[in-house]
Structure formats: structure tokens, C-alpha cells
Amino acid sequence: KAGVTQTPRYLIKTRGQQVTLSCSPISGHRSVSWYQQTPGQGLQFLFEYFSETQRNKGNFPGRFSGRQFSNSRSEMNVSTLELGDSALYLCASSLGQENTEAFFGQGTRLTVV
Amino acid sequence: AQSVTQLGSHVSVSEGALVLLRCNYSSSVPPYLFWYVQYPNQGLQLLLKYTTGATLVKGINGFEAEFKKSETSFHLTKPSAHMSDAAEYFCAVRFSGGYQKVTFGTGTKLQVIP
Numbered sequence: 328k329a330g331v332t333q334t335p336r337y338l339i340k341t342r343g344q345q346v347t348l349s350c351s352p353i354s355g356h357r358s359v360s361w362y363q364q365t366p367g368q369g370l371q372f373l374f375e376y377f378s379e380t381q382r383n384k385g386n387f388p389g390r391f392s393g394r395q396f397s398n399s400r401s402e403m404n405v406s407t408l409e410l411g412d413s414a415l416y417l418c419a420s421s422l423g424q425e426n427t428e429a430f431f432g433q434g435t436r437l438t439v440v
Numbered sequence: 441a442q443s444v445t446q447l448g449s450h451v452s453v454s455e456g457a458l459v460l461l462r463c464n465y466s467s468s469v470p471p472y473l474f475w476y477v478q479y480p481n482q483g484l485q486l487l488l489k490y491t492t493g494a495t496l497v498k499g500i501n502g503f504e505a506e507f508k509k510s511e512t513s514f515h516l517t518k519p520s521a522h523m524s525d526a527a528e529y530f531c532a533v534r535f536s537g538g539y540q541k542v543t544f545g546t547g548t549k550l551q552v553i554p
Contacts, residue, residue: 358540370544383541426491431483
């Protein structure tokens, strides 16, 4: 069974640009969550999508957005990039019930210069 | 407020010694509890989880954790550390009503000394 796939693995962008990250969940999983990991702030929840609907949202500015497609694949977009957006972005998929665990991808390392 | 706390950002143990990583949560309702491990430049791998039932949970790689409601704790242990256990460990909590939102502790980096 294939795991969670995130593309690309590494990305370098310039301040002010926008970026789109992609996540393919485990087959059969309908929930996709996104997290930002930085040395200073640790792992922070961005948002969760379930069956194409955003079900929960963390405390991030509107520059961070996402969507989910009918095949459960998800994309995350960050507009007007800032240096502080440099981070490891992790995607997690699950069946969607509260008592089910989340499976993480290897992440996309975004560097903003 | 609901939160999760990991005591000790760095823990060092000798190879073969007991590993104990501490995790406490703050919530009036017992949440769902998880431990994840992260190796450098990798995603998170689930070690074990507690949802309901038996409070002593066994996970992969010889790790186990015990849910103690009275102490609001979910400490991770392993009887004998291996060099391959060196990594960063995250305690994670999912509070009821939060759907799939997981709140992570700040992490504990485990160093294993030969």
C-alpha cells in the first residue's frame, strides 16, 4: 500500500512569489491535514480537508490556503512568500474519524530567499 | 486551554539503558494520544496510539506508553535503548471535537551514547 506522497521534496522560492505544494494521500483516506514545522515554532496545524471541504483551520494568515480534489489529493498554496515561511511542510492523511491515526508524508522543504 | 507538554527538549541515554520520554496534556476530557518519531529530513512515523481500552499501549520498535488519566500523562518508554533510536520524538494529542487537528508537543531529541 503506497504511503503519503508529497511533491516536490525541496523548493526554493523568492520573497513575494507564490508556491503550490501537493499531497497524495493513502488510497481510501478522505482526510488530508497540513502542518508547518519550523525550529522556532515546532509543528503547527494549518488546516484539514475532508471530502473536499475544509473542516478545521489553524491560526495562519490568509496567504495560506488549500483545497482538496474529488480523488482526495490536496494542494496547499502560499501567496506573497515571506522569509519566515521557510519551513518543512508536512501532509498527513487519515480515514477521518477522531480515533484514527494520521500518516505523514516526508514533507516538502520550502526555502524562501 | 487544551495543550500538550513534553518535558525535556533533549534526553541522553546510554545504549542499553531505559528510555523515558515524558508527555503531559491539559484537558478536562481525555483526548486521543499519539507518539511519533521523526528522523532528520523525514516525515513523522507513528510509534503508538491510545484511543480507548487498555491503558498500556505497545508500539513499534519496542516502545510502549501508559495512559494515566489521574496524572494526565502519556509517557513513552523503552527498556533498552539502541543506537537506531536516536531521533526526535513528538507526543501528540487530538482533542474531542477537533476532527483531525493534532496538537503536537515541542519534541524531545533522544541521543543514544554508545
